[in-house]
Amino acid sequence: MTVSINDYKAIVIGGSAGSFSVVSKMLAKIKPDFKLPIIICMHRLKHVRSGLVDSLNIKSNIPVVEPFDKDKIEPGKVYIAPSNYHLFIEFDNTFSLSTEGVHNHSRPAIDYTLSSAATSFRGKLIGIILTGANKDGAQGMKQIHTKNGYTIVQDPKTCDIVTMPKATLDLFTPKAIMSPDEITNFLNNLE
Amino acid sequence: MEKLNFKTYLEELKKYSRYNFCGYSENSIYRRLEKVLTDKRISLEELLDITKKDQKFVDNLVDEITVNTTDLFRDPDTWVYLYNHLYKKLISKDTINVWHAGCSTGQEVYSSLILFNELGVLDKVNVIATDLNSKVLKAAQNGEYSYKINKLYSKSYKDLFDRINPDGNDFSHYFDVDIDNDLIKVKDFLRKVPKYKRHDLVEEDIPFYQKFDVIFCRNVMIYFDGDLQLNVVRKFFDKMNGGASLILGSHESLHGFFKTRFTKKGLVYTKTNTFHYKYK
Numbered sequence: 001m002t003v004s005i006n007d008y009k010a011i012v013i014g015g016s017a018g019s020f021s022v023v024s025k026m027l028a029k030i031k032p033d034f035k036l037p038i039i040i041c042m043h044r045l046k047h048v049r050s051g052l053v054d055s056l057n058i059k060s061n062i063p064v065v066e067p068f069d070k071d072k073i074e075p076g077k078v079y080i081a082p083s084n085y086h087l088f089i090e091f092d093n094t095f096s097l098s099t100e101g102v103h104n105h106s107r108p109a110i111d112y113t114l115s116s117a118a119t120s121f122r123g124k125l126i127g128i129i130l131t132g133a134n135k136d137g138a139q140g141m142k143q144i145h146t147k148n149g150y151t152i153v154q155d156p157k158t159c160d161i162v163t164m165p166k167a168t169l170d171l172f173t174p175k176a177i178m179s180p181d182e183i184t185n186f187l188n189n190l191e
Numbered sequence: 192m193e194k195l196n197f198k199t200y201l202e203e204l205k206k207y208s209r210y211n212f213c214g215y216s217e218n219s220i221y222r223r224l225e226k227v228l229t230d231k232r233i234s235l236e237e238l239l240d241i242t243k244k245d246q247k248f249v250d251n252l253v254d255e256i257t258v259n260t261t262d263l264f265r266d267p268d269t270w271v272y273l274y275n276h277l278y279k280k281l282i283s284k285d286t287i288n289v290w291h292a293g294c295s296t297g298q299e300v301y302s303s304l305i306l307f308n309e310l311g312v313l314d315k316v317n318v319i320a321t322d323l324n325s326k327v328l329k330a331a332q333n334g335e336y337s338y339k340i341n342k343l344y345s346k347s348y349k350d351l352f353d354r355i356n357p358d359g360n361d362f363s364h365y366f367d368v369d370i371d372n373d374l375i376k377v378k379d380f381l382r383k384v385p386k387y388k389r390h391d392l393v394e395e396d397i398p399f400y401q402k403f404d405v406i407f408c409r410n411v412m413i414y415f416d417g418d419l420q421l422n423v424v425r426k427f428f429d430k431m432n433g434g435a436s437l438i439l440g441s442h443e444s445l446h447g448f449f450k451t452r453f454t455k456k457g458l459v460y461t462k463t464n465t466f467h468y469k470y471k
Contacts, residue, residue, distance in 0.1 A: 069413040069444070070413075070444075082442045090216055090217060090416075092417075094417070096218065096413060097410075097440075099410045100258040
């Protein structure tokens, strides 16, 4: 089955422990004219509030920003959930933020970003879950799967910590299990 | 009535109670409603039924679907900025009018008052703090916080003071700590300053005569959709002195028309002094 980029409106990526270097490498290899917005929700250490976007921007081929509330989701941008806020995707293709309580000990919570993206984009969404030491994100991935989005789980063999991908694999069988390089190639080869 | 869904439910809620959530960001308010249904194991039809009959239930429901997160000196960078670049400029005024819109349990109100007191102008500030939720408003008024949950307050306090005024007052100047009773309590000289009032930014006009020099509305409008945000900012704008400041959350910004009526410096939106005359 060929996967056409025109069938999709956005990519969402969730990751926790170990995912920073994976995301960083992926963004360094993604082609500069990649036309879908990439929305990333990563757990981060509480004391590391700033610097994440800067360090990703040094390597990334696509500009990386932390969205503000109600910002429009635009192609050709990478969005990272800001520290201490949950990041949601609304029906009108904008972001909304929330400071409600932690979910799975996390704010931002990957489940929230992924499942709100699934609600808004339905089948026109590619969801990717990366390495992590927490089950947050598994339910969100399942939502994407249920709404017929395309789901990719990082191959546990290539994960620093397998809890997050494993929790996802326990819930359903994704469309693909891939190494970080394979994920980047998959995205770059979408036509 | 149309088929019952979250949207039509919120319209019904508006009819049967004083609460209007119709202009809230859809995806997030629907999700919080869904959580209520799951937690209570009821259907949306049942929820509507109870909503129509039981006002107390509705008040509790509102507690659950609204968000009340706040902290002492939350986002320290913001407070460093306010202290150095805003409050130090305000102290020459005869009175300083401050409004905390959506004050939740009051930590932000006391954070701000502490900084005014450090600058020696506590007697000049006129502080109003409002919230939709009368329960959190009461907590704010009491100025009592759980020690267990908030024991890091003295650390946030010290960290901030190391940055703005290392010779300032200690934490104990403003708070009594009673570990046995699990309490951190704001001292009365501070606690008695703000006037607390229940107020609904969405449904009500602004009930104050005075215009404000500073309006805090942090992480409140993130729950509103774009149109509702515009409405609320318009109300703020009309109640601000020229050059007054609007303080939003660290990842909030102004959109649409009002973007042009404010200039943003650092973390503060300042009402521009340009006058626009309108002839009728």
